[in-house]
Amino acid sequence: MLGKTGRITNPEPAGKILVWDLPTRLFHWSLVLATSSAAITGFLAPEWWLNIHVWSGYIIIALVVFRIIWGFAGSPCSRFASFLFSPAQTISHLRSLLNRKPGHFTGHNPAGAIMIFALLAILAAIGISGLVTLGGQENQGPFAGFTSFAAGHTARELHEILATTLLFMIAGHLIGVFIESCLLRENLVRSMFTGMKTAYGNPKDLASHPQSSILAAIIVIILLLAGATTIWALGRIPASGIIAMPANSTYSSECGDCHSAFHPSLLPAASWRQIMTSLDDHFGEDASLDQQTASKIASFLDHYSAEHWDTEAANNLRHISAQNPLIITASPYWQHRHSNISDDVFKQKNVGSKSNCDACHADAQTGLFADQMIKIAPVQINQKP
Amino acid sequence: MKIYQYLLAPALLVVISSAAFASSPRSQIVDFYRQQAGEDFSAERGKQLFSTRHDGGKPETPSCTTCHTSSPKNTGKTRVGKPIAPMAVSRNADRYTDLKKVEKWFRRNCRSVLGRECSPREKGDFLTFMINQ
Numbered sequence: 112m113l114g115k116t117g118r119i120t121n122p123e124p125a126g127k128i129l130v131w132d133l134p135t136r137l138f139h140w141s142l143v144l145a146t147s148s149a150a151i152t153g154f155l156a157p158e159w160w161l162n163i164h165v166w167s168g169y170i171i172i173a174l175v176v177f178r179i180i181w182g183f184a185g186s187p188c189s190r191f192a193s194f195l196f197s198p199a200q201t202i203s204h205l206r207s208l209l210n211r212k213p214g215h216f217t218g219h220n221p222a223g224a225i226m227i228f229a230l231l232a233i234l235a236a237i238g239i240s241g242l243v244t245l246g247g248q249e250n251q252g253p254f255a256g257f258t259s260f261a262a263g264h265t266a267r268e269l270h271e272i273l274a275t276t277l278l279f280m281i282a283g284h285l286i287g288v289f290i291e292s293c294l295l296r297e298n299l300v301r302s303m304f305t306g307m308k309t310a311y312g313n314p315k316d317l318a319s320h321p322q323s324s325i326l327a328a329i330i331v332i333i334l335l336l337a338g339a340t341t342i343w344a345l346g347r348i349p350a351s352g353i354i355a356m357p358a359n360s361t362y363s364s365e366c367g368d369c370h371s372a373f374h375p376s377l378l379p380a381a382s383w384r385q386i387m388t389s390l391d392d393h394f395g396e397d398a399s400l401d402q403q404t405a406s407k408i409a410s411f412l413d414h415y416s417a418e419h420w421d422t423e424a425a426n427n428l429r430h431i432s433a434q435n436p437l438i439i440t441a442s443p444y445w446q447h448r449h450s451n452i453s454d455d456v457f458k459q460k461n462v463g464s465k466s467n468c469d470a471c472h473a474d475a476q477t478g479l480f481a482d483q484m485i486k487i488a489p490v491q492i493n494q495k496p
Numbered sequence: 497m498k499i500y501q502y503l504l505a506p507a508l509l510v511v512i513s514s515a516a517f518a519s520s521p522r523s524q525i526v527d528f529y530r531q532q533a534g535e536d537f538s539a540e541r542g543k544q545l546f547s548t549r550h551d552g553g554k555p556e557t558p559s560c561t562t563c564h565t566s567s568p569k570n571t572g573k574t575r576v577g578k579p580i581a582p583m584a585v586s587r588n589a590d591r592y593t594d595l596k597k598v599e600k601w602f603r604r605n606c607r608s609v610l611g612r613e614c615s616p617r618e619k620g621d622f623l624t625f626m627i628n629q
Contacts, residue, residue, distance in 0.1 A: 369574045395556035396575065397607040401600070463577015 122215060122312040130217055130308035132186040134324075138178055139303055145170040146234070146281075153274060158482035165245060165252065169342075172238040175231055176338070177331050184327035188218030196221040213294050215311040220291070226284050233277050240270040246350075248423050249481060253341070256348030260426045352421025353479070359411045365404060369396075370466050374478035375415035376425040377439050383412035386437050394438075424480045440465040455490055462488050521593040522585070526623050528595065532616035542625025545618055552611035560609060568629045584629035592623055 131139075149167035152160040182191040196204070201221040207213050214220065219227060246254030247263015258266075292299045295309075302308040356375070363372040375383070387409040391399045400408070417429040427444035435441035440449075449465070457465045468475035474484040519527065530537065546568065549559045556575060557563065563580060564572040569587050572580035581588045592598055598619075606614035614622070 368578075370576045370578055391607070392554075394575075395554050397554070397604040399604055399607075463573070464575075466576045467578070 124215075125310045125312065127307045128217075128310045129306045130188045130310070131303060131306040132189055133306065134177075134181055135185060135189045136303060136306055138174055138181065142171065142174050142178075142234075145174065146277075150274070150278070157485075159485045161249070161482040165241070168238050168241045171234055173335055173338070175234050175238070176334055178231060180327050180331050180334070184323045184330075194219035194221075194224035194227065196224055201225065208290070208294070211294055213291065215295075217308065217310045217312070222287060223291075226280065226287060230277075230280060230284065233273055233280065237270060237273045237277060240266045240273060244270050250350035250353055250422055250479060251481065253343075253345035255350035256345060257351055260352060260421045260423065354415070354419055356415050359408075361404060361407050362411050365400060365408060369398070371469050371475065373439060373466075373468065374424070374476065375412045376417050376420040376422060376478040377428050378412075378417060378437070379429045379431060380413050380416035380418055382431055382436050383416055384409070387412065420478065422478060422480075424478055452487065456488060459488065459490060521595075522591075522623075522627065525592055525595050525598055526620060526627070529616045529620040529623070533620055535617060537617070537620035537624040539621070539625040539628045541618075542621035542623070545622055546625060550610050553607060553609045554611075557605075557608045560605070562609075568626055583626050585627050586629055591626065598623075 145167045149164055149171060152164035152167065156164075181189055184190075187193050201224075204214055204221040208222065242252055242254050243258055243266035244263050245252035246256075246258035247260050248267055249255075249263075288299050291297075297309055299308075362375075366372045378386075386393070387405060390405065391397050399405075417425040419425075428439060428442050430442060430444060432438065432441035432443065439445060456462060462470040468480075470488045471485055472480050473486060474481055526537070546560045546564075547566070549561075551558045563574055564570070564583055568583035571582055574580060581591075583591065585591050602614050602619050602622075606612065606618075
């Protein structure tokens, strides 16, 4: 415990009391689960786990909102006021750690306190940057209606940097808990399960009575309902960067006879023009069309080429391959995103070739190529030639 | 016997006979080529055209069978793996009923496989073969 001068005074242990109230403990372990789920789906799982990642994020944001309210309304050791320390107090505590004689604190010590505030702040920032990423890069979520791909890209970089930083902070948090547990000879992990922890000084001051549970519960419920409603309402705004494209039966039947009728946003206008003026030698085949049909298709492609969309696919695929400017699958982005998929997957009967986007992208015809819509065609065994 | 039965029989006769003798869109297309070719077509020559390896056009497509398989009754496959409905009329009744479409594919595929346009006789032979299949 810290004296009024900021000096560390070390009161004697006064027995175990309930330090962490139930809502704080439930918050802590829910946050552990939600963060683990977000981290695993974000860092390791394939793209189509995006929904679980996003929902983990929403849960984390809700938990952070709860914790902020509880920081004012909870029991003494859960309240922010109980672990706001001055820089001098913090330095003094860190010194005491170096001497392996840490000061005695019933609730959070100054080092732990910094970590709590930092974790809450970074989790909020990760959540918000994640939603901006979702809106800009995937044209999904509450921000899709007004977030450009470029903004989403910046948010994604920030999201990744913050998420990586969070991993280090979690490691720091665990090391801190371990060191304090060793130095104080008290299992702090168990305390976070039972809530019971050694009290120092006068336990009566710290008796675990939440300030105003009912008020806090009402505020949290109102905030979460308001937040969910806002997210739902924003989500109904049509995604920016997606233009209305009427179905074109000439395009889909003429081009779709031989290969999937690729969404026009998958190539820039210059590439489409070149394709439409060289149909008599179309990748080694004569695909010539009568003048009227050809010009109909050409103007459709020109109208809806990559330049006109602000989707992930259009933004990335407009950077064409220098050697093969007409081949979507030759573009650096396409190559990069499909580098993990073996040739066997493309060659098998239910796919046919790399140009069959629809085989794995259920929404290929929309040009959106959402992460959740990816389903890698299963490799078929014993297929007939 | 009621009076309508006397009327029904000749009416049915008219319907059946007109269906049998009216020239179908498919036979109109064959007639179109016959007028141009000025001779009768042979399913046997059509079969040869279909099965021969020509090597005259683009290297990717040396013969019809490259994409349509060795039998017109089979489902074929485009070079990117998309299925092609069978060519044989017995397997695909929609075949060769739209002259514009027939002309488009003869133009494209004769150039791709033979490196030239097909003659009206070749087209007629080919269609005769496919109609008999």
